[in-house]
Amino acid sequence: MDKGRAERGAQPRNEQTAAAAEREKLRLTLETETRAGARIKVIGIGGGGSNAVNRMVRSGLAGVEFIVANTDVQALQLSPAPTKIQVGNKLTKGLGAGADPNVGRNAALEDTDKIIEVLDGADMVFVTTGLGGGTGTGAAPVIASLATELGALTIAVVTKPFKFEGRRRQAQAERGLAELRDCVDTVITIPNERLLATIDRRTPLTEAFAAADDILRQAIQGISDLILVPGLINLDFADVKAIASGMGFAIMGTGFAEGDNRSVEAANRAISSPLLEEASVKGARGVIINISGGPDCSLLEVNEAASIIQEAAHEDANIIFGAVVDPELEGKVKITVIATGFDRPTPALMPGSASGQTPVDLSSYASWQSERPAGAPAPARVAISRRGAIDLPVAPVRHGHAAEADAEADADPQLERGVGVATGTDDARAREMPAFLRRQHED
Structure with a gap:
């Protein structure tokens, strides 16, 4: 009799053990097939781009991998970025590009293996630079092309020069922007001249340029936070990709406000920021709205x-909508708007994204507090499918400077000993050649 009871008692335990084993098997399968989130890399190119990345590193921007690329070895050595690429050592001997975009372009072409090595594996790449100079203006389209062909969603965030920097620099910036636009999914441009409307008349020149660097940081952080910071109505990589993929020019604005009319004031400031290229979201066919408040x-x-x-x-x-509750914003509202698709068809919704037309269904916002257990983890990220290689048009490249360079020059030994410096490998050189380089070799 006791034996029968023992056998009957053992059956439920065996069933529970089997069920637990099945759940563990399912969990392991899901963990194997589902990635934790998008891998985001930010590469700052030339002096302006490197300064912006340096500021991001020092500000503690998390969840992003930082890279700087420059022809100027001294500037690289001063950067706190964990990964540094010296491009064009044979061409420039570790000096700058002399404000010549052709030198910057050829410098990047000299070291495509290094660039591919550090960008590979990224789901999203931000290319940031100050247009108008040599390294950034010339190298950015090459680096952006490589990022796109590696399958990453590629967004350029660039500044255009102040008027006092001269017509030549402004003309170079416009040509560089035209090339860059053909090499990325989306480009956000910030005219430095617009900064004059936001800073005091007596602001020193060094602080004005620092403010320009910080605007680049704000733009990149604004987008990366949409992906990385969980919210009540969550936004993720799929949402950003739905709005930004292949959409050309974009604008981004952020508005802060407090007081009785804070949400209206923050929204109006976000869509009429003096730093936006066109200063308006009118006509945008793809919009991300993220509202953060206490x-x-x-x-x-x-x-x-x-x-x-x-x-x-x-x-x-x-229109894709997200909302975040941040205790540090008690009494305040912060709104970030990204607008794309000007004069383009409406972007298709991505399967599984939190997309929808506005007015959005805000019922989840109202019921979230009562339905979600206290301390519950953020929603798991969905699996991310990489895009295939894209055959991109790139402006013809003149090789005059490269031909004059010493082909046997060695890389700077001091830089090569630095931590995080990408030097390139035989495996990287053996990769399939990007399309725009294949065309150059075929010509």
Whole structure:
């Protein structure tokens, strides 16, 4: 009798053990097939881009891998970025590009193996630089082409020179921007001249340039935070990709406000930022709205802000909405807007993305607090499928400077000993040659 009871008691335990084993097997399968999130890399090119990345590193921007690329070895040695690439050592002997974009372009072409090595594996690459000079203007399209062909969503965030920097530099910036636009999914341009409307008349020149660097940081952090910071209504890589993939020029604005009318004021500031190239989201067919506020941020405020931005965009715009509660924003509201697809068809929604038209269904915002257990982890990320290689048009490259360079020059030994410096490998050189380089060799 006791034996029978023991056998009956053992059966449920055996069933529980089998069920637990099955759940563990399923968990391991899901962990194997699902990635934790997008791998984001930021590469700063030339002096302006490197300065912006240096500022991001020092600000503690998390969840992003930082790279700087430059012809100037001294500037590289001063950078706190963990990964540094000296490009064009044979061409420039470790000096700068002399404000010549052709030198910058050829310098990047000299070291494509290093560039591929550090960019490989990224789901999203930010290319940042100050246009108008030599290294950034010339090398950025080459590096962006490589990032795109490696399958990454590639977004360029660039500044255009002040007027006092001269017509030649402005003309070089416009030519570089035209080349860059053909090599990336989306490009955000920030004219430095617009900074004059946001800074004091007596601001020193060094602080003005530092402010320009910080605007680049804000733009990149604004987008990366959308992906990396979990929210009540969560945005992720799929949402950004739906709006930014192959969309050309884009604008981004951020608005802060506090007080009784904070959501309306923040929304208006976000869509009319003096730093935006066109200073308007009118006609945008793809828009991301992210609203961050303290625990006191109400559903009505969220609806008011989203409605203002919806009315400013194209009537058929694909609007993706996210909301984040940040205790540090008690009494304040921060709104980030990214607008793309000007004069383009409405971008298709990506399967599984949190996309939808505005007015959005805000019921999840209202019910989240009561439904989600305290301390619950952020939602798991969805698997990310990489894009195939894209055959991109790139402007013809003149090799005059490269032909004059010493083909046997050695890389700077001091830089090569630095931690995180990419030197290239035989495996990297053996990779399939990018399309734009194949065309040059075939010509």
